[in-house]
Amino acid sequence: xxxxxxxxxxxxxxxxxxxxxxxxxxxxxxxxxxxxxxxxxxxxxxxxxxxxxxxxxxxxxxxxxxxxxxxxxxxxxxxxxxxxxxxxxxxxxxxxxxxxxxxxxxxxxxxxxxxxxxxxxxxxxxxxxxxxxxxxxxxxxxxxxxxxxxxxxxxxxxxxxxxxxxxxxxxxxxxxxxxxxxxxxxxxxxxxxxxxxxxxxxxxxxxxxxxxxxxxxxxxxxxxxxxxxxxxxxxxxxxxxxxxxxxxxxxxxxxxxxxxxxxxxxxxxxxxxxxxxxxxxxxxxxxxxxxxxxxxxxxxxxxxx
Numbered sequence: 410x411x412x413x414x415x416x417x418x419x420x421x422x423x424x425x426x427x428x429x430x431x432x433x434x435x436x437x438x439x440x441x442x443x444x445x446x447x448x449x450x451x452x453x454x455x456x457x458x459x460x461x462x463x464x465x466x467x468x469x470x471x472x473x474x475x476x477x478x479x480x481x482x483x484x485x486x487x488x489x490x491x492x493x494x495x496x497x498x499x500x501x502x503x504x505x506x507x508x509x510x511x512x513x514x515x516x517x518x519x520x521x522x523x524x525x526x527x528x529x530x531x532x533x534x535x536x537x538x539x540x541x542x543x544x545x546x547x548x549x550x551x552x553x554x555x556x557x558x559x560x561x562x563x564x565x566x567x568x569x570x571x572x573x574x575x576x577x578x579x580x581x582x583x584x585x586x587x588x589x590x591x592x593x594x595x596x597x598x599x600x601x602x603x604x605x606x607x608x609x610x611x612x613x614x615x616x617x618x619x620x621x622x623x624x625x626x627x628x629x630x631x632x633x634x635x636x637x638x639x640x641x642x643x644x645x646x647x648x649x650x651x652x653x654x655x656x657x658x659x660x661x662x663x664x665x666x667x668x669x670x671x672x673x674x675x676x677x678x679x680x681x682x683x684x685x686x687x688x689x690x691x692x693x694x695x696x697x698x699x700x701x702x703x704x705x706x707x708x709x710x711x712x713x714x
Contacts, residue, residue: 441507500625505696623694630697
């Protein structure tokens with residue numbers, strides 16, 4: 410049996426390939442949480458495979474750890490390249506949304522780690538800090554293994570992990586509500602949008618709600634965050650009013666939490682994710698950049714193991 414890997418064909422019966430395929434979902438999740446981009450995560454996996462295929466497996470004690478190490482190194486290199494791209498990005502940069510399975514939503518730790526709200530917090534970390542935080546806090550990798558992956562001493566990694574943890578804790582969402590609460594808030598939000606009911610929309614939005622739109626300079630989106638319930642509500646209703654009954658939202662799971670695929674006239678306009686605090690929406694993340702919507706046709710498998 411053979412597998413296609415972009416422009417290459419690899420033998421699925423080969424021991425290196427078997428090991429890589431067995432850990433592929435884990436490696437993709439590691440890369441995605443470090444990068445926030447599925448496209449870049451896939452490129453990192455290809456680079457990981459190219460390096461892994463040349464390794465003498467008889468010299469590898471722990472294949473999973475070795476693969477994570479390669480993936481981490483490649484992801485750190487890619488993060489530095491991405492930081493230069495983001496400097497010229499038009500408007501807010503949001504993580505690439507992934508459609509995820511109910512299994513991801515039920516695995517609370519995984520769902521929180523890939524949530525739009527937390528992924529945006531991770532964007533505020535330096536590349537090595539982000540890698541250390543993700544490996545330690547999300548995947549529970551030991552300090553010595555992380556040190557080998559990032560090229561630091563275990564003592565230095567402990568300091569980086571402490572600093573990154575403190576940074577994230579100060580900025581991460583204050584609470585994680587059950588998916589059913591998020592779905593109820595999102596259903597109310599959707600109903601208010603469809604009917605154009607300003608008061609109903611204000612009732613479901615937190616007073617200090619923040620709306621971030623990512624059009625990437627390709628699609629129209631707010632160039633700056635929209636702050637406050639009244640401004641967000643009027644901004645949304647003003648935009649949807651142009652489309653009337655042609656507007657609709659299809660419920661789905663986005664990055665482990667309830668979200669909407671927004672369509673106008675049957676054409677996909679974007680993916681909407683949200684963060685709920687209490688029973689109100691405190692954060693709205695609307696990705697319209699078509700380059701970030703290439704994976705919404707099917708679920709992306711994610712794994713912590």
